[in-house]
Amino acid sequence: MKPIKTLLAACLLLAWPGAPACADAGAGSTAPLAAVLGNDISWPQCGGDLPAPSAFAVVGVNGGRPDTVNPCLAAQLAWADQSVDPQGAKQAAVYVNTAAPGPAESLWWPANNTYQSVEIANPYGMCGGDASPACAFIHGYAMASSAAAALKDAGGNAMRQMWWLDVETGNSWQWDKAVNTAELEGMTAYLQGAGAEVGIYSSGYQFNEIVGDVSPRSNLYNLQNWLAGAYSAESAQEYCAAAPLTPGGTVTTTQFTADDLDYDYRCPAPAPAPAPSPAAQPAPAPDKTRSNLYAELHAAQIS
Numbered sequence: 001m002k003p004i005k006t007l008l009a010a011c012l013l014l015a016w017p018g019a020p021a022c023a024d025a026g027a028g029s030t031a032p033l034a035a036v037l038g039n040d041i042s043w044p045q046c047g048g049d050l051p052a053p054s055a056f057a058v059v060g061v062n063g064g065r066p067d068t069v070n071p072c073l074a075a076q077l078a079w080a081d082q083s084v085d086p087q088g089a090k091q092a093a094v095y096v097n098t099a100a101p102g103p104a105e106s107l108w109w110p111a112n113n114t115y116q117s118v119e120i121a122n123p124y125g126m127c128g129g130d131a132s133p134a135c136a137f138i139h140g141y142a143m144a145s146s147a148a149a150a151l152k153d154a155g156g157n158a159m160r161q162m163w164w165l166d167v168e169t170g171n172s173w174q175w176d177k178a179v180n181t182a183e184l185e186g187m188t189a190y191l192q193g194a195g196a197e198v199g200i201y202s203s204g205y206q207f208n209e210i211v212g213d214v215s216p217r218s219n220l221y222n223l224q225n226w227l228a229g230a231y232s233a234e235s236a237q238e239y240c241a242a243a244p245l246t247p248g249g250t251v252t253t254t255q256f257t258a259d260d261l262d263y264d265y266r267c268p269a270p271a272p273a274p275a276p277s278p279a280a281q282p283a284p285a286p287d288k289t290r291s292n293l294y295a296e297l298h299a300a301q302i303s
Contacts (some may be wrong), residue, residue, distance in 0.1 A: 133182035140186025197222035
């Protein structure tokens with residue numbers, strides 16, 4: 001007999017819309033996990049066979065690093081729009097690669113607070129072309145703007161999409177975590193300013209190595225989290241209870257890999273907290289009857 005973990009993963013990979021769904025192997029559950037299982041794809045899947053449309057989908061905008069474009073973006077968005085999202089989303093979510101390369105000959109890096117002839121409001125002050133939080137903020141803002149333009153060219157709408165910031169150690173980052181944080185804050189500022197919803201994709205280890213602690217004043221503090229690192233559908237469920245990447249964040253999605261494809265599990269929304277019970281009120285004093293009044297008077301006379 002196969003272990004439950006292996007059997008569960010096999011059931012999930014086969015239980016797509018139109019096919020019989022395996023029941024959840026978790027104790028006490030009656031709903032199939034396939035109802036909330038999705039896929040994320042990007043340039044590595046160009047030219048390959050894509051899975052059947054899943055419950056939801058996430059498509060990579062870039063070609064592996066910022067300021068590049070996934071050559072199959074339009075086709076993959078069309079595939080993703082076939083998904084039947086149980087939450088009613090009309091467009092697939094997207095993710096964008098992130099990095100803080102600093103000044104480099106082969107890569108663009110800002111020299112001031114201006115991007116495309118527009119002065120950008122910078123919470124870190126004036127960028128002077130160095131590897132500072134001020135310049136990283138402008139760089140992040142510009143990279144998000146470039147990605148939004150690429151998405152628009154491919155037929156997407158940046159203002160109606162969920163954007164995930166892909167934060168991984170495989171890209172270029174600075175030793176100063178404040179610079180890396182400012183990079184992501186710049187990207188978030190642009191996307192939120194365009195009306196998009198923003199979240200962070202990473203693992204706890206990678207995010208800590210790149211960003212570390214996040215201040216409550218940061219626009220990253222309350223973002224949704226998409227956690228990587230699960231090794232099966234079962235552990236993807238368990239990751240929903242893991243610590244968020246930022247203290248104010250919420251883990252809403254987790255990821256595991258099987259057969260060279262990424263599968264994503266959408267965490268159930270937490271149950272609303274029950275309304276507090278009204279405070280117990282002391283019982284009212286009983287009305288004094290004629291006999292009680294007589295007894296009190298009699299006691300007073302005796303004393």
